[in-house]
Amino acid sequence: MADRRTAILQAATRVIARRGVRGLRVEELAAEAGVSTSLIYYHFTDRAGILRRTLEFISERAERYTTERAPGAPPLDARAELEQTLLLELQDIPNVRENSTAWGELRASAVFEPDLRDDLAKATLEWVQEIAELMGRVRPTAPAPAHAAAAERLTALLEGLSVRWLSGSIPLEHARGLLEEAIELEVARLGG
Amino acid sequence: MADRRTAILQAATRVIARRGVRGLRVEELAAEAGVSTSLIYYHFTDRAGILRRTLEFISERAERYTTERAPGAPPLDARAELEQTLLLELQDIPNVRENSTAWGELRASAVFEPDLRDDLAKATLEWVQEIAELMGRVRPTAPAPAHAAAAERLTALLEGLSVRWLSGSIPLEHARGLLEEAIELEVARLGG
DNA sequence: CCGCGTTTACTGAACTTTCAGTCGATGATT
DNA sequence: AATCATCGACTGAAAGTTCAGTAAACGCGG
Secondary structure, eight states, X not given: OOOHHHHHHHHHHHHHHHHOTTTOOHHHHHHHHTSOHHHHHHHHSSHHHHHHHHHHHHHHHHHHHHHOOOTTOOOOOHHHHHHHHHHTTSOOSHHHHHHHHHHHHHHHHHTTXXXXXXXXXXXXXXXXXHHHXXXXXXXXXXXXXXXXXXXXXXXXXXXXXXXXXXXXXXXXXXXXXXXXXXXXXXXXXXHO | OXXXXXXXXXXXXXXXXXXXXXXXXXXXXXXXXXXXXXXXXHHHXXXXXXXXXXXXXXXXXXXXXXXXXXXXXXXXXXXHHHHHHHHTTSOOSHHHHHHHHHHHHHHHHHTTOGGGHHHHHHHHHHHHHHHXXXXXXXXXXXXXXXXXXXXXXXXXXXXXXXXHHHTTSSOHHHHHHHHHHHHHHHHHHHHO
């Protein structure tokens, strides 16, 4: 926590979640992190660099809170694990909301900023693979490409539902319900 | 069409599709619309006003191009109609790309601008209902709430796939394939 | 139907603000 | 003493906004 670099990344996530990538001002970020603007340039070179590193930071952090389970909790079976992993991203708690918002922003920004695309594509791929792997454990007999396709659909759906929630088009619980059914559907499909 | 105000809104849609909401420069918009920057302020007060009106404009206009079919083409059965309607939004032609991009921007902006939410929610609802209605024609025996849920999932998935495509995470054809399978899945589910 | 006050649509140029990025100096650490 | 981390003050360019004014349309009393 005394690591200013990390503090800046955390602050960037908060600012992005609050104002959007579009609304991120280096000065505001500096204030949020309690450092000078120069230090930000010292660590991240330029605005694009901030964005790039923040994206990495977000995807790493997302992985962490997604993967971790409460200590001492009973181990989940594959199906429950899959459901947990996906549904964890649809929760109205600050950390998650912040991450979802920032992630959505970065995705939306990448449409216009080619610089972000490679990292984003990579992070997306990793996430999809993680879900595909869980899919594989739920339905070991189905072929790998089918796992992958299901994983892509579920993650894309989750992203779609997530923005709808954050942009006030549907309530959270509704989004969760829809996603649960989708998981059900995909699993049933592979089950034959 | 001689109405400059509308011309400005159309131009703004194009500029937003090209540069994003954040990338919209009043001067560039003026050039695109072939008017002076001052006229834009005359009609819309300030930059925020431009954005507000344009995003309303986009959400009103959004579906127009989805519904129309080529004149004189053979009528489609319900299933084909459903597929067409959804897949039309995943095409790499200027009009569609422009609309998808602008729509994505609108959705992303609404996360931070509560003003936009009502219009957006309304436009989303209409779209979902249109698809639910098609679902109903494909599977008349299934209950209406099931049609609605399927429609919500398919449209949310489409939005998710659309940004992934536009942000360079997956190729267009891949997105289309995933969506087709999802339609297949949802239809099969309702078919019993 | 003609002059005349008034509103509407519009412009070019000046003015102001915002914001990413730089520079030199200074404290810390090894 | 040398490298690393950090700051405050600054800058240039870009972009947003204002403003004084013009030209055409519009209504209207005579």
